[in-house]
Amino acid sequence: xxxxxxxxxxxxxxxxxxxxxxxxxxxxxxxxxxxxxxxxxxxxxxxxxxxxxxxxxxxxxxxxxxxxxxxxxxxxxxxxxxxxxxxxxxxxxxxxxxxxxxxxxxxxxxxxxxxxxxxxxxxxxxxxxxxxxxxxxxxxxxxxxxxxxxxxxxxxxxxxxxxxxxxxxxxxxxxxxxxxxxxxxxxxxxxxxxxxxxxxxxxxxxxxxxxxxxxxxxxxxxxxxxxxxxxxxxxxxxxxxxxxxxxxxxxxxxxxxxxxxxxxxxxxxxxxxxxxxxxxxxxxxxxxxxxxxxxxxxxxxxxxxxxxxxxxxxxxxxxxxxxxxxxxxxxxxxxxxxxxxxxxxxxxxxxxx
Ligand code: TXA
Ligand code: MG
Numbered sequence: 423x424x425x426x427x428x429x430x431x432x433x434x435x436x437x438x439x440x441x442x443x444x445x446x447x448x449x450x451x452x453x454x455x456x457x458x459x460x461x462x463x464x465x466x467x468x469x470x471x472x473x474x475x476x477x478x479x480x481x482x483x484x485x486x487x488x489x490x491x492x493x494x495x496x497x498x499x500x501x502x503x504x505x506x507x508x509x510x511x512x513x514x515x516x517x518x519x520x521x522x523x524x525x526x527x528x529x530x531x532x533x534x535x536x537x538x539x540x541x542x543x544x545x546x547x548x549x550x551x552x553x554x555x556x557x558x559x560x561x562x563x564x565x566x567x568x569x570x571x572x573x574x575x576x577x578x579x580x581x582x583x584x585x586x587x588x589x590x591x592x593x594x595x596x597x598x599x600x601x602x603x604x605x606x607x608x609x610x611x612x613x614x615x616x617x618x619x620x621x622x623x624x625x626x627x628x629x630x631x632x633x634x635x636x637x638x639x640x641x642x643x644x645x646x647x648x649x650x651x652x653x654x655x656x657x658x659x660x661x662x663x664x665x666x667x668x669x670x671x672x673x674x675x676x677x678x679x680x681x682x683x684x685x686x687x688x689x690x691x692x693x694x695x696x697x698x699x700x701x702x703x704x705x706x707x708x709x710x711x712x713x714x715x716x717x718x719x720x721x722x723x724x725x726x727x728x729x730x731x732x733x734x735x736x737x738x739x740x741x742x743x744x745x746x747x748x749x750x751x752x753x754x755x756x757x758x759x760x761x762x763x764x765x766x767x768x769x770x771x772x773x774x775x
Contacts, residue, residue: 425587427579429595430456430551440551443592444558452476454568454582455555456596457491457547459520459605459622460575460731461582462565463590464491464555473534473564479589482571487537488564489522489605490544493556498523501531501542501562508610508632515631518548520605520622535564541611551596567604568593574661574731574766577602581735602728603758608635617641620758622727641761642752644769663734665696665742667767671749672774674720678706680774681746685712693743698733700726700748713740723755730759734766 428439443453447464450472454463463480465472467490477484490501495513498505502525505513509523527542536542547553556563567575570585579595586593606621608628616636617625628635670681678699685695689711697712701719715733718725737745747763749771750756764771 423588423591425583425590425593427583427593427595433550433554439594440554440558443555443594444560446592447555447559447561447563450475451592452479452590453555454579454586454590454593455552455565456579456594456599457549457552458599459547459601459603460577460599461568461579461593462491462547462552462563463568463586464563464565466559467535467562467564468530468532470532470534473532476564476566479586480566480569480571482566485537486566487539487543488535488566489607490531490535490542491552491556491563491565492544492546493553495546497546497562498544500528501544502526502528506610508615511631512608512610512628513546516623516627517546518553519546520548520601521545521628522605522607522621524607524609524611524618526611541609543607545605549596551594555594572662574663574734575604577728577731581732584735598728598732600728601724602731603755603762606758609638620761622724622755622758624754625757626754637757641757642764661731661734661762662766662768663742663745664738665745667745667747667763667770669747669749669763669767669771670774671771674703676774677748678703680772681748682707682709684746684772685709688744694741696737696740696742696745698745698747700750703748713737713742720750723750723753723759726750726759727755730762 430436446453450469452465465476522543522545524541524543531542568582569575576582577599601622606623607619609616618638688695695712697714704716707714717729752760
């Protein structure tokens with residue numbers, strides 16, 4: 423299949439391309455579009471054949487449900503049985519934005535979208551191109567991240583091209599995604615609100631609005647076989663670059679020495695080693711033989727979030743054999759960052775003492 427890649431710089435000037443994109447969605451085709459979090463690969467949520475095609479193109483396991491994207495708050499009402507007060511409060515505070523809400527689904531939502539579940543995940547993205555595409559398509563758009571299953575989510579159109587070129591008719595290029603990690607997935611379908619996947623709307627931000635929320639056990643720990651995953655997406659190793667990842671945690675002052683020691687061992691055996699460091703620790707890495715990536719400042723985890731997946735992909739394109747990442751504090755966006763890094767490493771953590 424021929425894949426068109428079209429830059430969208432201005433919603434008005436680029437109207438013909440957006441009209442064409444909406445026409446594709448209406449015709450049951452797939453369109454890749456930018457959001458504030460990561461790029462999504464979208465289909466008409468009510469077209470079951472189009473939705474099934476998403477799973478094929480990105481080789482996604484069939485039991486992993488999709489998020490439905492809407493362009494107005496009112497759009498939620500046809501997708502769910504009812505909208506509880508906590509949903510209304512969260513929507514008022516954080517939509518459009520990187521917060522996905524899980525609620526019992528209405529009969530209109532096909533089981534192809536929810537992978538057989540009776541709940542549906544919904545969000546309103548904070549990106550003009552995404553909102554315009556949904557509006558023009560005049561239907562909710564089901565869209566997972568536009569990567570091949572298991573790879574880091576794409577934060578630029580170039581990342582999408584790496585994974586999906588030739589498999590889809592159109593990629594809308596809206597530049598770099600500002601958040602850089604996927605949305606927070608919050609399950610409010612039951613009695614207690616639970617974060618299934620941390621993201622740009624942080625636990626702290628949610629608690630300001632609705633009080634105490636739970637964090638699902640698997641956010642920072644591997645899935646035990648005997649427990650059923652509440653969010654099917656958490657069963658799979660996610661966000662993984664091709665190179666193995668080692669996470670080094672411990673007291674900040676001790677981390678660089680341990681990272682350095684691990685790096686040296688691997689360099690001696692001829693491996694290309696990448697170190698993912700922070701501005702606070704960068705000066706401690708004075709050894710040679712490794713590539714140092716400064717992914718942001720610990721004082722500004724949003725910056726680290728925005729750079730993480732792009733850095734993983736850069737490590738791949740530079741042929742790295744090993745990535746050693748410093749752990750960061752699990753507060754604010756740090757929780758989402760550690761969730762992604764730990765999964766990318768398959769929970770391979772070394773303690774610096
Ligand atoms: O930021 C984002 O959320 C991006 C952009 C494109 O919007 N989308 C995204 O979609 O990350 P995806 O499919 O890669 O991740 C959706 C996550 C998966 O972990 C899935 O298991 C979970 O949401 N999910 C979807 N529906 C669910 C449901 N009904 N119950 C529990 N988890 C659900
Ligand atoms: Mg994904």
